[in-house]
Amino acid sequence: MIAKLPSLLLTQIKRWHQEPLIPGALLLLAAGSLAFIDLAESVWEEEQHSYDQKILLAMREPGDPADPIGPKWLEEMGRDVTALGGFALLTGLTVASVGLMLLLGRARLALLTAVAITSGMMLSSGLKNLFDRPRPDLVPHGVWVSSASFPSGHAMMSALVYLTLGVLLARTQSSVRVRLYIITLSVVITLGVGISRVYLGVHWPTDVLAGWIVGGLWALTFGLLALLLKPKSKESENLE
Numbered sequence: 662m663i664a665k666l667p668s669l670l671l672t673q674i675k676r677w678h679q680e681p682l683i684p685g686a687l688l689l690l691a692a693g694s695l696a697f698i699d700l701a702e703s704v705w706e707e708e709q710h711s712y713d714q715k716i717l718l719a720m721r722e723p724g725d726p727a728d729p730i731g732p733k734w735l736e737e738m739g740r741d742v743t744a745l746g747g748f749a750l751l752t753g754l755t756v757a758s759v760g761l762m763l764l765l766g767r768a769r770l771a772l773l774t775a776v777a778i779t780s781g782m783m784l785s786s787g788l789k790n791l792f793d794r795p796r797p798d799l800v801p802h803g804v805w806v807s808s809a810s811f812p813s814g815h816a817m818m819s820a821l822v823y824l825t826l827g828v829l830l831a832r833t834q835s836s837v838r839v840r841l842y843i844i845t846l847s848v849v850i851t852l853g854v855g856i857s858r859v860y861l862g863v864h865w866p867t868d869v870l871a872g873w874i875v876g877g878l879w880a881l882t883f884g885l886l887a888l889l890l891k892p893k894s895k896e897s898e899n900l901e
């Protein structure tokens with residue numbers, strides 16, 4: 662078996678080179694990582710604080726920071742949208758999706774999805790504890806919050822869960838239009854959750870931007886792993 666390792670490794674490398682998405686994915690990972698590092702440094706040194714304040718106050722009625730712009734129903738809608746990135750809903754959606762994968766005989770994919778989302782939650786908590794950035798204090802909070810501000814856990818986990826599940830679902834469809842619709846819907850939900858966090862005054866805009874970047878990178882990382890580790894044929898996949 663040991664003697665065959667070089668040959669097996671060479672075969673796998675050749676297979677990876679045949680995947681057209683891998684180079685682009687690696688480039689996105691590198692660019693996204695650099696973007697997050699740059700953003701994190703600016704937040705650590707409070708270089709973007711004035712921009713954060715301006716954007717946050719732009720979402721409030723002039724002269725009354727306690728009142729978000731727009732009618733009352735828009736504020737209620739903001740709370741509904743922000744709930745789409747809540748821990749309970751995302752956990753339930755993850756458990757249901759992993760259970761469905763297991764029922765369909767996709768054990769490897771189910772395990773990878775569970776590990777991706779669980780580790781993402783741990784990463785979000787770790788980053789919050791590391792930066793320990795205070796929540797915005799310019800405006801009243803529209804919903805209850807208890808953890809640190811950077812990065813936004815709602816934005817990060819929404820990006821991770823909805824983009825991951827959206828791509829997995831899109832891959833089951835043969836129609837390009839249906840695939841684009843599913844992925845676009847996943848992106849819209851992710852953006853909506855993040856914007857709602859700023860609108861409700863519980864996050865600085867840079868918190869949300871960082872959450873989107875890290876969540877997207879985490880989803881891309883595990884998507885790349887799924888691509889690299891996929892079985893050579895349907896027959897081998899059914900043996901999992």
